[in-house]
Amino acid sequence: MKKLKYALFTGCTAKQSTPEQMMSTMAVARKLDIEMIELTEASCCGASHLQDYDDFLSLVLNARNIAYAEKHGLTMVTICNTCQLNTAMTKHRLDNNADLKAKVNEKLAEIGLEYKGTSNVIHFLYAIIDDFGLDKIKEMVVKPLSQFNIAPFYGCHNIRPSELHNESHKTKENPYNPTSLDDLIIACGAKNVDYEEKNKCCGFHVELQAPHTAAVLTGNAIAGATDQNADMMVTPCPLCHLKLDTQTKHASEAIGREVSLPVLHMQQMVGLALGCTPAELGLQHHVTDVNFI
Amino acid sequence: MSTNTITTQKVNFKVFRFNADNDYLPYYENYTMDVTSEEVVLDILNRIKWDHDGSFSYRRSCRHGICGACAIKVNGRSTLACKESMTTMIEYFGNEITLEPLSTKRAIKDMIIDKADFWEKHASVTPYLVADIDECPSCENLVSPHDAEELNEADLCIQCGACHYACPAVEINSDFFGPAAFAAAYRFEADVRDNDANRLSYVNEEKQGVWDCVKCYECAEVCPKDINPIDKITKLHQMAFKKGVAKNNVATRHAVGFLHSIKKHGLLDEGGLVLYSEGPSIVKHIPVALQMFKKGKIVMPWNMPKSDKLDEIQKLIKSSSTVKF
Structure with missing residues (x-):
């Protein structure tokens, strides 16, 4: 197989509140011999909040990020569901509206860039599954996680809106019964846990303005996984991770029940199965301890 | 073989039943039916009523996706019964299908809820x-x-x-x-x-x-x-x-804060955003922030990473902004 090479859009949390996500992404890329060219010029995607304020500006900034991936001639890989949503949404809108694309390009011309629409935008989860291949991952597992029940938490912006997902990724995902993360859990040798909240919202985006709503959603998710005997959860989204890992106190208060589970980033789970050390994957950076691995 | 061939398969339906007048708790009734590839969810509701239990209740009217009466939940997914094909539902959920009202908490009778x-x-x-608009306009109000x-x-x-x-x-x-x-x-x-x-x-x-x-x-x-x-x-x-009706509150500052942050760093400054959005109320985040700090999850303002070519980002913000707050 030809060596895989991507333009990596890290997003903002990987550089701040989830350093372990960056560490584990690079560790897994090394193990899988995937070359990552980090888009150090990239700006924040707006996280769908800048989009609430200034739609056109958010399009221009995201188009600039994609334009840098295009300059490298590479597919852009995101490691955050919300980065994936906002970047892929920008691509979708510009590719389907020539007038809008021209307006955005008029602005990008000021800095000598052009958005062409030549680079795909995919989440790292699907790069692993579609481009690298689940079977190959399975073959490479040296430390199967066979003693663990792992609950997948998909995160909204990877699976909804489903049209956008299907446009970006080869693996088609049923938004009501997604399977990619379950498949990856099984490939890592663990048992996947089925529970009602696996495709639900974690509440991250309203944590400041509607803390109760946010905390109940987080609490319900952890409680749902716990009730189906999960030992831990796994998510491809650092924003979901922040909620599930750091907000257990508020979540427990909101639902009137003590809830807390270790939560892995998707990359950490794969890394553990491939034999990376916990320190290499940044497990020491979790607020809810992952100390039994 | 023609792709238009009608196929049939067995489906087990688990159907929410409740009558607020008589029942203390809701229960589920099971029906197994041969479902053809041409049927929509409403056909199943009709068949339950016509072939199995005449007391089964649901709202329906136009059968053409325009009256909005027949929405229910299929395996937890809101669905307009007269529009959604059973084939799609089986594709989504397999052959075990649960039919419930839009909100089980608001159920009055079976699929009928208090809306x-x-x-x-x-x-x-x-x-x-x-x-x-003049009650008796002399010309049309064209759009x-x-x-x-x-x-x-x-x-x-x-x-x-x-x-x-x-x-x-x-x-x-x-x-x-x-x-x-x-x-x-x-x-x-x-x-x-x-x-x-x-x-x-x-x-x-x-x-x-x-x-x-x-x-x-x-x-x-x-x-x-x-x-x-x-x-x-x-x-x-x-x-x-x-239109200038946005109030200055935590939610609007949360949106505007992204612009300030990107202007300054290219990236989002997480701590800065929370401070900008919450103002003095930031104190309530201190306990969690301390836990995060201990685990190396908080970047100090003086170590805040910046995007390369920040000048490009700043230039675009200047030329492409369309809103002022």
Whole structure:
């Protein structure tokens, strides 16, 4: 197989509140011999909040990020569901509206860039599954996680809106019964846990303005996984991770029940199965301890 | 073989049953049926009533996806029964299908729910045209095709409630208007003839308004008319800033804070955003912030990473900004 090479859009949390996500992404890329060219010029995607304020500006900034991936001639890989949503949404809108694309390009011309629409935008989860291949991952597992029940938490912006997902990724995902993360859990040798909240919202985006709503959603998710005997959860989204890992106190208060589970980033789970050390994957950076691995 | 061949398969239905007049608790009845590839969910409801139990109750009327009466939940997914094909449902969920009302908490009889909360919220956003139009106009009040496009098909909403009862924010926060009411509010806010002075600020109030939307896209996924309610919610956010009705509160500062942060760093400054949004209320985040700090999850302001070629980003912000707050 030809060596895989991507333009990596890290997003903002990987550089701040989830350093372990960056560490584990690079560790897994090394193990899988995937070359990552980090888009150090990239700006924040707006996280769908800048989009609430200034739609056109958010399009221009995201188009600039994609334009840098295009300059490298590479597919852009995101490691955050919300980065994936906002970047892929920008691509979708510009590719389907020539007038809008021209307006955005008029602005990008000021800095000598052009958005062409030549680079795909995919989440790292699907790069692993579609481009690298689940079977190959399975073959490479040296430390199967066979003693663990792992609950997948998909995160909204990877699976909804489903049209956008299907446009970006080869693996088609049923938004009501997604399977990619379950498949990856099984490939890592663990048992996947089925529970009602696996495709639900974690509440991250309203944590400041509607803390109760946010905390109940987080609490319900952890409680749902716990009730189906999960030992831990796994998510491809650092924003979901922040909620599930750091907000257990508020979540427990909101639902009137003590809830807390270790939560892995998707990359950490794969890394553990491939034999990376916990320190290499940044497990020491979790607020809810992952100390039994 | 022709692709139009009608196929049949066995499906087990688990059907929610409840009669508020007699039953203390709801229960589920099981029916196994041969389902053809041509049937829609409403056909199944009809067959349960006609072939199995005449007391089975559900709302239905037009059978053409326009009256909005027959929305129910199939395996937890809001579905307009007369529009959704069983083939798609089997594709989604396999051969074990659960039929429930849109909200089991609001069930009156079987699939029939008390939709009062939906209608109250819908009515409260002034879902009609407010305009100084002469009662006996001498000419038509024309809307150009260009202006009509601004509605973004929000006028196609049939008030079926599929999105409302799929919305997790509605479920948790009973004040929250919900996606259908917002789509209705947008439909009139976007109408060039409308001059209602209060609607936009009303749907931008905290707790009840658009700022409590969790951005899960459940509404966009379930809408049988492809109205994409969250797109209308986003537009109501933008309108509030454009028309100057956005109040200075934690939610609006949360949105504007992204601009300030990107201008300064290219990236989002997480701590800076929380400080900007919360102001003095930031103290309530200190306990969690301390835990995060201990685990190396907080970057100090003097170590804040910056995007390369920040000057490009700043230049674009200057030339491409369309809103002022």
